[in-house]
Amino acid sequence: MQYPRRSVRIMPTSLTVALAAGLLTATAPTSHAAAGATLPFTSVEAESAATTGTKIGPDHTQGTLASEASGRQAVRLAAGRRVEFTAPRAANALNVAYSVPDGQTGTLNVYVNGTKLARTIPVTSKYSYVDTGWIPGAKTHHFYDNARLLLGQNVQAGDKVALEAANAEVTVDVADFEQVAGAAGQPAGSVSVTSKGADPSGQGDSTQAFRDAIAAAQGGVVWIPPGEYRLTSSLSGVQNVTLQGAGSWHSIVRTSRFIDQSSSSGGVHIKDFAVIGEVTERVDSNPDNFVNGSLGPNSSVSGMWLQHLKVGLWLMGNNDNLVVENNRFLDMTADGLNLNGNARGVRVRHNFLRNQGDDALAMWSLYAPDTNSSFENNTITQPNLANGIAIYGGTDITVKDNLISDTNALGSGIAISNQKFLDPFHPLSGTITVDGNTLVRTGAMNPNWNHPMGALRVDSYDSPIEANVRITNTTITDSPYSAFEFVSGSGRGFAAKNITVDGATVRDTGTVVVQAETQGAATFRNVTATGVGAAGVYNCPYPSGSGSFTLTDGGGNSGWSSTWSDCSTWPQPGQGNPDPDPNRNLAKGRPATATGSQDVYTPGKAVDGDANTYWESANNAFPQSWTVDLGSPGAVRRLVLKLPPSSAWGARTQTVTVLGSTDGSTYSTVVGATGYRFDPATGNTATVALPDGTNLRYLRLSVSANTGWPAGQFSEVEAYPTS
CATH class of the missing domain: 2.60.120.260 (Galactose-binding domain-like)
Incomplete structure (x- = not known):
């Protein structure tokens, strides 16, 4: 029953899913904001496109290409094979999530309406196939990578855009179509890094030029013109300054360590450029992060493209009232963003995150509690080792209107937890609000103990949950195992109580709606379920005899009244009568x-x-x-x-x-x-x-x-x- 210890977690992302059409697309807020972020691009799943290749998946088995893919499906292209997308919108740029076999590189040729472009997309396994042997249960993972291309022309909705594997096998997962605006101009009065000697060709070392520009622009703006800039060491002493680029497709900084500082007086605003690293493996002792430490109070990060780093933002110290919004986090080997204690009034919203190597968004209340902070309207897809969103302790935390899909191996879509990892830890307290979230294909089989993890997990791992946990207006679709899990993951039977689940729609959950494994209590109101795989409730506290979990029917519930009767076995997906998939291979992925x-x-x-x-x-x-x-x-x-x-x-x-x-x-x-x-x-x-x-x-x-x-x-x- 014990979950693996980990030393790093991650951050947010945003986008909404049109499941039937295989599209991911931006949505406008409504009176109750739609789940996910408002995005500048529309994504199309490769399996929904025409292809001469081979479709793979769906699969939930850890360590397979299909299980880590968006939608658990992708298209494998041998050399000379192609996948052809119908452009869902006007676009002049393309980002492709792909995988190539370990140790290989290659090229994707691009065709627009049958005409081959001179520009190609290089593909590589360099940033994939990560091994984290010190994490129990972790197999080689992180198979996918992202590569982007400015097409050099405009395509219109309905145009045909094909990708062809030129010289290596390429598995294509999803394509993002985007209309990229031209480069922004330099703000009046700003200090350009090129005026201090930065090299926009990417050949020279621009580290000192960036430092000099920051020193010269105190209280003002450091301008990063279009181009590529190479930094060979991290920046520190960054405070009371704005770092601004011409747009994340135009101004690119190449470094694996951008800012590393333990404190700042604050007022740091970072916006509108890309930071792309060279991190190829996860080394937890290395600060291979976009931001490591503190930006100080009243700071912001917006409009950034962050890729190939260990962690996007690993935040310690005073980051009060920080706003992180409208960013893209791609291909981290660990967390996207982690509020690592002492965060007050932090807002993380409208970010898009794909392919993180640990928790996508996390708050970890180490040393001091994270307080009055929120993750709202983020889209998270394919965290390949841990949770989509994880709240480890803290006071008065909000997780609202997020869209999370395709978690893998060791995590849930959302985890509300008292797992401390280290001391001094501050458990959950006050009110924990989990509202309006949509979870698609989330939850996984934890390979350490052959233990299924629910789409939304409440975990009294190291201490009882005394906070008021309010879970409202939740949509859970296609969870491979349970929808809601209540557990003491250490196997010590700490109580999970003061929980209310009010307003939930559960569709096609693989095993049960409620998986209760520890003592405690929860009230359920207006929870409706269809397509339940095995039974409504699995209520088997662990360890045996440690105390019962009480489910109170608050009214308005339907579709999950039955109880799994045999606590000696886990219900398997689709084990109900009748079996929703009688042709299922019972042995696949089993021990x-x-x-x-x-x-x-x-x-x-x-x-x-x-x-x-x-x-x-x-x-x-x-x-x-x-x-x-x-x-x-x-x-x-x-x-x-x-x-x-x-x-x-x-x-x-x-x-x-x-x-x-x-x-x-x-x-x-x-x-x-x-x-x-x-x-x-x-x-x-x-x-x-x-x-x-x-x-x-x-x-x-x-x-x-x-x-x-x-x-x-x-x-x-x-x-x-x-x-």
Whole structure:
């Protein structure tokens, strides 16, 4: 039940989802503000576009390309293949979220209405495939990157814009179409960094020129003209000054450490340029951040493009009344923004964040409580290791009108938590307002303990929750597991109480609406649910006997009255009756073990959803067995056994015995030893029909012979409840 310790978290973003059309688009505020940020671009999912490539996903299995993609789907392009978007709006610029295989680089050719542009989009794996082995449960992750291009011409709504993989395999996730304004002019009376010797070609070191301009412009504006500027060390002593560029597509600063200072008298305003770093791995002891420390009171950050850093803003010290708005945070290896204690009156709003390597937005009340601060109207998509928004302690905090989608691995869409990480920590107090948020495909399976995490989690991890937690006007769609989770993540059973959930729409949640795992109480009013996967409520406090969680029906609830009856097992997605997906592969992504494995060909490779990876047992040591835990007892009628489809795998016959168990200790034979033929000419697959009435939780395959190699080998083992 314990969650992983982490030392860094992240920030916000913004945009709204038109699910059916595969579009992400800006929306105007209404009387109750629409969830997400108002954005200058419209995004189109690659899977909704025409393509000669291969669509991948959907998938929620940690460590796969599809699971980290927006919408859990993307398009894989071999060299020469393309995906063609219909432009949703007038645009002269394009940003593409993509992935290439580890260690490779390449190019995307761009076509407008069939005509190839001279300009191309370089793609690289340089900033991807991050390993954080010190974080329990973290696999290699952070597969995607973003690359942008000014097209050099205008396209209109309805025009066709195609991307073609020129010389490497490229997986395209989403394309952002934007009409970029021309470069802004220099403000009167400002001090230009070029007047102090900055090199706009990016060749020379402009660090000292920036420092000199800041010193000369106290109380005024430092102007960063169009161009690229290289800084080789961080800036400090920044106070009472505005740093302003000509626009984030025109003025670009290349550095991994922009401002690093422990204090400031404040009045710092940073706006309208890009800071793009060279961070390729996460090193928590390095201040590889856009801002590390403090900007001081009454400061602001707006109109910025921040990319390839460890953290966007890691804020300590006095940042009272800071406003962070209308920024883009892309491809951080850790947090986007973290208010790291002592933040008062901070407003973080209308930001867009994609592909962060930890929490996207976080408040962490270390040393002093974050107080009267808010995350509002941000759009967050694809945090690939932790939560979309996390509130770790603090007093009178607001999380309002945010849009969060596609969390992965170790987090929820929103986490309201007393997990302290370090001392002195200030737990939640006062009123915590969580209002008007939309969560799409959020929540994940925590691989440390095979523990599902809800779309919205309230966690009394290190101490009871005594604050008033008010969760109102929430929309939760397509959560792979539960909608609302109440837990003491340390497994110590601290109470989560004083909670009200009022006004929620839950659609197609994978398991349950409420996942209660600790003592405490919550009142639910006007919570409606449709398409519930298993049952309305899972109420099984951990540890057993630690106290009950009381659900009070405040009226107006519908669609989730049933209770999961067996606290010895987790409900699995779609486990209700009838099963909403009877053709679901029960083994995909489940925990797998084996009597032995060879090198990197580990048991989990046989349930990772990728037929090109495989398990191989210890060699020359028959018999060898491979076992998967399907999560709960249930009917299994058919197995599909696979080897990699490549013709390099010669035909072979493996002799396999199928065994099953409901408790993981006593196994019985389901199908006796049988030779199964694998031939690349017919897909290298074998189907095993199981007898009617087969009911098992643990599936074991014992391999006693293989005519092609002296070991057991499977690239995928698929288990289905239908014949």
